[in-house]
Structures are given as structure tokens and as C-alpha cells.
Amino acid sequence: MNCIKSDILQAIATHPTIIIHRHIHPDFDAVCSQIALKKTLQQSFPEKNIFAVGCDAENLEWIGSMDVIQDHEYRDALVIVCDTAEMKRISDQRFQLGATLVKIDHHSDGENYGDLTCVDPSYSSVCEMLADLFFSYPESFNLTIEAAAALYAGIMGDTGMLKNGMAGERTMRVVSQIKKFSFKPERIHRLMKKNGTDLSKWKQLVAYRAQVTEQGIASLRVTKEMLENLGLDSYEAAPLIHALVAYKPARIWVLFIEEDGKIRVRIRSKTAPVNEIAKKFGGGGHKLAAGALLSSWEEADQVVEDLGEKRMR
Incomplete structure (x- = not known):
């Protein structure tokens, strides 16, 4: 503390x-x-x-x-x-x-x-x-x-x-x-x-919307419009990271949620440290679980790219 x-x-x-x-x-x-x-x-x-x-x-x-x-x-x-x-x-x-x-x-x-x-x-x-x-x-x-x-x-x-x-x-x-x-x-x-905590209700959303790169980075983007359709606010959608981990085989999982003109990102990993990437974008957190608040979807692209490069090193 x-x-x-x-x-x-x-x-x-x-x-x-x-x-x-x-x-x-x-x-x-x-x-x-x-x-x-x-x-x-x-x-x-x-x-x-x-x-x-x-x-x-x-x-x-x-x-x-x-x-x-x-x-x-x-x-x-x-x-x-x-x-x-x-x-x-x-x-x-x-x-x-x-x-x-x-x-x-x-x-x-x-x-x-x-x-x-x-x-x-x-x-x-x-x-x-x-x-x-x-x-x-x-x-x-x-x-x-x-x-x-x-x-x-x-x-x-x-x-x-x-x-x-x-x-x-x-x-x-x-x-x-x-x-x-x-x-x-x-x-x-x-x-x-x-x-x-029954994540099965998110399984279809994860299956259709999540993307996995060649480097094993699974990402899911939740836009403001998607939140409205789901009847959730950005904080209520946060458990989607658990569903992403549960239903998309990968090495690193990244959830992006749009809120108030910003993009909140949550990152989870099996073994590779991800907190340094989060710090690069003004965030932080644990070695295998971190987050940040981004300014644009372009920065979201950069997060996925940086995580991929980290996996390749």
C-alpha cells in the first residue's frame, strides 16, 4: 500500500x-x-x-x-x-x-x-x-x-x-x-x-468479435455503440476480459472498452510481463495483469503491435 x-x-x-x-x-x-x-x-x-x-x-x-x-x-x-x-x-x-x-x-x-x-x-x-x-x-x-x-x-x-x-x-x-x-x-x-461469474453468456461475442494475431495476442474491442446494445456501462463490461481469456486460446489477452472519448485497456498474460507496455501508455499494474487509458483506437493498434513485438523478442 x-x-x-x-x-x-x-x-x-x-x-x-x-x-x-x-x-x-x-x-x-x-x-x-x-x-x-x-x-x-x-x-x-x-x-x-x-x-x-x-x-x-x-x-x-x-x-x-x-x-x-x-x-x-x-x-x-x-x-x-x-x-x-x-x-x-x-x-x-x-x-x-x-x-x-x-x-x-x-x-x-x-x-x-x-x-x-x-x-x-x-x-x-x-x-x-x-x-x-x-x-x-x-x-x-x-x-x-x-x-x-x-x-x-x-x-x-x-x-x-x-x-x-x-x-x-x-x-x-x-x-x-x-x-x-x-x-x-x-x-x-x-x-x-x-x-x-458464468462467462458463457459472453462466449458468442468473444467468438465473433475477438481477433488473434500470429504472435498470439487476442484482442476484443468494445465500442460505445456495442455497450449501448449490450445495455452495459464501461465498468460493467470489464468482466469480458475473463471471457476473452476463457474462450480465446492465446498468450496475451487485451480488452479495449470505449468510454467518454477514451479507450480503457485491460491486459492479461500467461507468462510474459505486460505491465511495462501498460506503463508506456500511462498505465501500470501487475506483471501479468495491467491496464491503461488510451486516447484513440490508433493507440489501441499500437498496444497490440507492441505486445506482439514483446512476444517476438
Whole structure:
């Protein structure tokens, strides 16, 4: 993290009320990080008022439900925003009413906001970040079975069940620690498939639209018009990278999504480092999973070309 873990603990210790937010159109990591943090803090600091807020997501209610609170609860409160790169995407804009704002995120291309900003793209997910925090301070954080299950589901969601290149050695170590708690991983896998990780719905789109170069670079371009036809926004289309990896044999996979005059790119790889290419275009990320924000489709062509040249070297 680019903030010290003890800073988060200090912020938690000094506020009587803690309100946890995440982004709109939530995915597993967003909701799971909220619920895991809420349950852990409730168990660890029973004297505090702990809330998780935001719009409901019906397909994720099995993870945990959101609280409905009044404006006065924000007075003197610590607000923690999980897994949200930009303020405009925070679900429930009352986050601004709190006394102290903390951002915990693993996206490298977001907005710098908050009194305390903890952003580290070396983590697969915010759930991994939180698990690492909890295990680093066992004397302060009492992790419950329910919280451990949520952390597990969030990590599984952002790593494509540990198969999309986001999971590193630390991820596997954290997962191993989490699985010591007596929840049932197979139940979580079943519920995740039922409620959002079934990639088969994207199979036809990937089959018809994706292209694979001679160098083994598979790419899929999702235009603004395609988003409208699919009824998605650019963030909701992000899981397409998992479908691309699942259904297009290649060495490197690249997803381009058009948004607000820019092109967001997500890159995944089996073995070849791709973060240096992402950095070349103003982005960054993990060795085998990176991203950037491009200015044009011409730059998208260049990304594919550069990745191909990297494979040939």
C-alpha cells in the first residue's frame, strides 16, 4: 500500500462511527470488501457504530445487505471507500459528509482523493488488501467466518477463480490463510456462478468479435455503440476480459472498452510481463495483469503491435 497499514488502524481506532462505501454497479470485490470490513470491525470494535451503505445489488445480496442510515450518522464519522477509482462512481454521495475519508483501492489509474489514500495495484483485489491488513494485525482484528467467506468470494471474483493472471504468490498465501476458517468454498463457487461469474453468456461475442494475431495476442474491442446494445456501462463490461481469456486460446489477452472519448485497456498474460507496455501508455499494474487509458483506437493498434513485438523478442 502507498499508505502505512498502521495509519488505517489508527483512523479506525479514533472514530466512533465507521461508514463503508463502494462503487455503483458493484462486482464481487466491491460488495465483499464492504461486508468483510464491516463484519470484522463489528467483531473487533463492538463499541463502535459500523455501517455498509450503497445501492442494493440483488444478485449479490447473499454476500450481505446494505444499511439504511440517516445523514446525522456521518457526523464525526470515518468514511472508508473500497474498490472505487473515482469519486463520481461512489455509491451514495453522502460519503462527503464524514469527518475523515479513506480510499482503499487496487486500481492504478484512478483519481487521487481522500485524507488517507491506500492504493496498491500489486494486489489482486481490495479483499486481498484487507485480508493482508487483518492478518498483519491479529491482535487488533478478529476475523469472523462470515468475513472470511466474503474475502474469499471477492478474491475469487477479481481473479477469475485464480485463473486470469491477477493471482500472485501473495494472493495464494492469503487464500490459504482464509481457507483455514470453516466456511464452504464450494458453496461460494456455486453461488458465484449462479450470480455473475458464468462467462458463457459472453462466449458468442468473444467468438465473433475477438481477433488473434500470429504472435498470439487476442484482442476484443468494445465500442460505445456495442455497450449501448449490450445495455452495459464501461465498468460493467470489464468482466469480458475473463471471457476473452476463457474462450480465446492465446498468450496475451487485451480488452479495449470505449468510454467518454477514451479507450480503457485491460491486459492479461500467461507468462510474459505486460505491465511495462501498460506503463508506456500511462498505465501500470501487475506483471501479468495491467491496464491503461488510451486516447484513440490508433493507440489501441499500437498496444497490440507492441505486445506482439514483446512476444517476438
